[in-house]
Amino acid sequence: MSLTRKEVIHIAKLARLELSDSEIERYQHQLSSILEYADRLKALDTSDIPPTSSVLPARSRFREDTPTKSLPVNKLLQNAPLAEKDQFKVPPALEEQK
């Protein structure tokens, strides 16, 4: 599996990662060789094998819906890059076009 430069740029866009030209070039090469290595998995017949997403037995656990004390808002906001009126402050989102 060999990735094109265009594909690398597309993945970076999906992952919301700003990459430099040299990073794009490096990842194109490195990801291709990792994926090439991973291609050996395709040799295995897994048509009858269920996927494993968790090693634990599948089950749902119920509990009482008991209200507990939440962390104080000012404590939670202490790591915020920007906050105002007890809220996280971000650039406008609705003006996005693309």
Place this chain on the structure above:
Amino acid sequence: MSQLTDLTVKQAVEALNSGACSSLELTSSLMERTNNLEPAVQAYLTRIPELAIEQANAADAKRKIFKKNNSAIPILLGLPIAVKDVLAVDGIRCTCGSKILENFVPVYTATCVRKLQDAGVVILGKTNTDEFAMGSSTENSAYFTTRNPWDLERVPGGSSGGSAAAVAARFTPAALGTDTGGSVRQPASFCGLSGIKPTYGRVSRYGLIAYGSSLDCAGVLARTVEDTALLLQIMAGFDPKDATTMDVPVPDYQLDDRTDLRGLRIGIPAEYFIKGIQPEVEKAVHTAIAKFGEMGATIKEVSLPHTEYALPVYYLIAPAEASANLARYDGVRFGKRIPTESNIEMFKQSRGAGFGSEVKRRIMLGTYALSAGYYDAYYGQAQKVRTLIKQDFEKVFESVDMIAAPVAPTTAFKRGVHTEDPLAMYLEDVFTLPANLAGVPGLAFCCGFDDQKLPIGMQLMGPHFKEEILFRAGHAYQQVTDWHKCSPEL
């Protein structure tokens, strides 16, 4: 009594309980040794000397009150430990070895750490790690590379390399680590220590900053198997805050000095003794296996036929989970933000500037494996092969109680040898990944040294929730050998 800094967890607890030393004396000696040697070793990302002294004084004061009132003393009261910097501790900076969390201060404490605090431990500081625990050497830390106390030109292993170096350098009797693909066992092996990666679901992940959620396990590094058992005893158990912890009883890990292993069946998988393994590693592990035979264990050849696929499976599943988990670092609620005019630009630039190259590589890889058109071929296929790997273990555990194998193909490597070739670095994990994919516990400990005087590690892997039999076998081995007593000269 030997020097305070030489005490194991067990000895330290005994010394504290007998009054041979106070927590302040113990904590101060460890801190003094750290002050002298940390510039050479670089184990810690964040040290908290004043807070450590404060905790030690508080522990000593509590002990007096408990004694006066004749009430039960918490079993680890006053014991200093170090914590890997991916486990959250309320009020203490937690970077995950990343620039994106350079100034992040958690507002709550990981359950496994809180349980240890309830049992009385003193936290000395936060140890270095590969960024977001992605790596096998600490070279992916955004801050610095920790040195291996056995040879300062070599890496301590990773990603819990800071924890391993801190214990090996005798800055602390024990340290917490996390193991997603070998990150407790491999540094334990490289630094001559004992390290337990428990069963997935045995220890709460609440407050363990997520990398690969179906694989992440908090564990312990210490100088003896018994010490790792003492700490895991406290950390283990169901946590309402982590739905993936299992509500099963935690047995008593208390160990005795019996070395008779008759009745124990140990499987040796041919797939773990492959071409390319350092000959001294292979020899030392075989010698140790023979020792288990001398102690009465039955040694049996077994096969885990899908072992060779663990590496590609892991390097699709873990990055896929990481790409989702690390989506939270977007500059909105915490972490680095690059101010921009638009949201999308803020996400891209904050992430581009905040993450290091290995983290970006794995996010890219995971995003690709999960993307439309490639999901079935990569992520889906990897999940199916994960089932085959898990079944390999289930089948083998029908005929043996545990599996013995090397931890890593080599002893500690020199800094820089793998940094240009990510795939070569990933190959260092080839023997540790299967346990994570199958969710089984793994116990690493030292079983010899190579001709460079570097420690060699072996691991025992057992069925789900059977940590106690690994502890019993590992402890028995340490009753009849002295490898775990060797310390690096610093």
